Amino acid sequence: MEPTAISDFIRRQREKLQKASLPLKDIRVIDLGAVVAAPYAATLLGDFGAEVIKVEPPNVPDAIRFWAVIEGKYQPFWLVASRNKLPITLNLKHPEGRKIFTQLVERADVLLENMRPGTLDRLGFSAEKLWERNKGLIIGRISGYGQTGPYASKPGFGTLAEAMSGFTYLNAHPDGPPTNPPLPLADMIAGVHLALGVMIGLREQKRGEKGGQEIDLSLYEPLFSFLGADFLFYTITGQIPGPMGNETNFTAPRNSFQTKEGKWVALSASAQAPFERMMDLVGHPELKTTPGFRNNGERIQKESREVLNRIIGEWIRRKTLKEVVEECEKEDVTIGPIYNMQDIAKDAHVQERRSLTAVYDPSSGKTLSLPAVPIRLLRNPGEIRFPGLPMGSANEVVYQDILGYSSEEIGEMRAKGVI
Numbered sequence: 001m002e003p004t005a006i007s008d009f010i011r012r013q014r015e016k017l018q019k020a021s022l023p024l025k026d027i028r029v030i031d032l033g034a035v036v037a038a039p040y041a042a043t044l045l046g047d048f049g050a051e052v053i054k055v056e057p058p059n060v061p062d063a064i065r066f067w068a069v070i071e072g073k074y075q076p077f078w079l080v081a082s083r084n085k086l087p088i089t090l091n092l093k094h095p096e097g098r099k100i101f102t103q104l105v106e107r108a109d110v111l112l113e114n115m116r117p118g119t120l121d122r123l124g125f126s127a128e129k130l131w132e133r134n135k136g137l138i139i140g141r142i143s144g145y146g147q148t149g150p151y152a153s154k155p156g157f158g159t160l161a162e163a164m165s166g167f168t169y170l171n172a173h174p175d176g177p178p179t180n181p182p183l184p185l186a187d188m189i190a191g192v193h194l195a196l197g198v199m200i201g202l203r204e205q206k207r208g209e210k211g212g213q214e215i216d217l218s219l220y221e222p223l224f225s226f227l228g229a230d231f232l233f234y235t236i237t238g239q240i241p242g243p244m245g246n247e248t249n250f251t252a253p254r255n256s257f258q259t260k261e262g263k264w265v266a267l268s269a270s271a272q273a274p275f276e277r278m279m280d281l282v283g284h285p286e287l288k289t290t291p292g293f294r295n296n297g298e299r300i301q302k303e304s305r306e307v308l309n310r311i312i313g314e315w316i317r318r319k320t321l322k323e324v325v326e327e328c329e330k331e332d333v334t335i336g337p338i339y340n341m342q343d344i345a346k347d348a349h350v351q352e353r354r355s356l357t358a359v360y361d362p363s364s365g366k367t368l369s370l371p372a373v374p375i376r377l378l379r380n381p382g383e384i385r386f387p388g389l390p391m392g393s394a395n396e397v398v399y400q401d402i403l404g405y406s407s408e409e410i411g412e413m414r415a416k417g418v419i
Contacts, residue, residue, distance in 0.1 A: 006389065007396045009362045010086060013385055014051070014397070021380040022049025027202070029110040031055065031085060035063050036158065036184045037142040037219060038114035039081060040191025045110070045198065046084035047373045047382035053104065053398055054085040057092070058417055061391050073364065075388065080370055082388030083359070088399070089392040089419045092123050096418045101125070103403050105133050110198055114142040117152045127214050135211040138201040140194045146218035161186035161219030166227050172243035186219045193222045252299040253278070253308040256338060263321040264338040267312065267328075270296050277331045282315040345369075361387050395419055 017025050027050040031042035039054070039062075046052040056062055067077040091097040105111065111130065113120060120126070130137055141147060144156005159180055162168045167185070168178045194217050201213035224231075230241045230249070241249050246256040251270035258264055269278045272295065276288045287293040292304045299308065316324050321337055328335040337343065344350055357372040373382035399405045399419070413419045 003393065003396075006362055006393045009386070010389070010394055010397045011401070014401075017049060017051070017385070020049060020383075022382065023377070023380055025049035025051070027051070027110065028108045029053070029112060030104055030108045032111060032113040032115075032120075033142070034114065036081065036187035037190050038112040038140065038194060040188050041140060041142075041194035041198065042085065042112050043081055043083060044192065044195040044375070047375070047384065048377070049382075050110075052085040053108075053394070054082060054087045055090050055101075056087060056391055058089040058392075058419060065391070079361065079368065079387040083370070083384045084386065085388065086394035086398055087389050087391055088395050091418055092125075094416070094418050096413065096416065098124060100399070100403065100413075100418070102133055104398075105130055105137065107402060108134065108137065109202065110138045110140065112140045112142075112194065112198075116155060117141075117143050117147045127212070131212045136205050137212045138198055138205065138215070139212065140198050140201075140215040140217070142190050142194055142217045142219060144219050146221070147216045156219055158184045158186040158219055161190075162223060164220040165223040166230065167223050170227070170230065170241065170243050173245035174243055176243065176245070178243070186223050189222045189226070190217050190219050193217055247305065250300060251296060252305050253312060255309055255312070257313050257316040259316055259319060259321045259324055261320055265316065265321065265324055265335050266338050267333075267335045269333055269335070270299070272296070274333050275299070278312065278328075278333050281327060281331055281333060282311050284311055357384055359384050359387050363390055392419070 024045055027045065029042050029045055029050045029052045031039055031052050031054045033039040033042070042050075042052045042054070062078065062082075064077040064081060065075050067075070069075055090100060092101055105125075127139055130139060143152070144161060145151035145154060162180060162185060163178070165186065168180055171179045171181065194215060197215040197217065201215060204213065205211075233249070234240055246266075247254055251268070253275065254268045254270055256264055256266050267278075269275050275296075279285055279287045279293075287307075292298050292301065293308070298304060319327070325335060325337060339347070345356070350356060355372055356369050358367050359370050360366075361368050368387060370384055370387065373384060375382060395414075396407075396410060399410050399413075400407065405413070410419070
């Protein structure tokens, strides 16, 4: 699709948004982040109607545009992570670029960024300067180690945050190497927390109790907070929780097992009633009253785990995936298949619940299948209105329709490297 046609597409989308019942359609967000963390917060806000203006420096595309590009044109990470955003180019190192950015700030409710601490200040946009232009602005920041502390000035990435949080150490099999997650986990969890922080800040702003709000998130702390019980266990006992593979330190039986035809299932039957029903299924009802197995506190001991893994594993290996799931579900034992992406696409529940959504991509002219908005507000649900768009494709709309620049002025700014 030609640039003019994409501009028309964006204008139509903005018009539709104003007629929609999405709860955040009166909120404007400036997404000054890069890659995943802060931009993911903006994505979540955009799903519920916030007008998200995504800023990229001219000639410096966001790195996720180049992740796993298909056929030289499909950018899967960008298409998903930058959905519902209006991408513009803007050079904050250029005096005119800083002037334009100030104009955007004056018309925004939220500014999100994940630069190294102090970067915006050095560009002349400290929190105090921003609030001089917009006293109610919510400023959300994500950095590797937060805005304070001895590590604050270090460059931070999700992989390092996952390692520092304790997650990577625990995400391994016993005696195996620590294992990084296969997705930007720390970034996305921090992004969810930032989106929540923004909503809290907007609520306070709406009540008129305060002016602007600054949110300081590190990449490692949200993920570390998920592991709070493991940390508390250490501080109380002095013992360091170790990696457990597909098990956990605090429940049993809980593991992954292979079926007769080589498929895998995940079992979580540590609650007493499912455990007892599982023992009946595998032919060992005596374990329900045998010392070492009578309750979860006894079953998490190493010797008990090994016995349970062996007898459950042997029972499952004699059966097909279909047989295992059907027999367990008949007895109300909590078990399920371990899916790959193809399995998800074919699953009847996924389809009927509409966990996937069809989205038209104006760049390719194709309709894409994306995971649907996971947060469901049943009265006015969020929606993916369009996927991530080409770099700078919203320049004309944002600079002309929102800031009031003429086509000639936009052309001049482009020629001077401002946008």
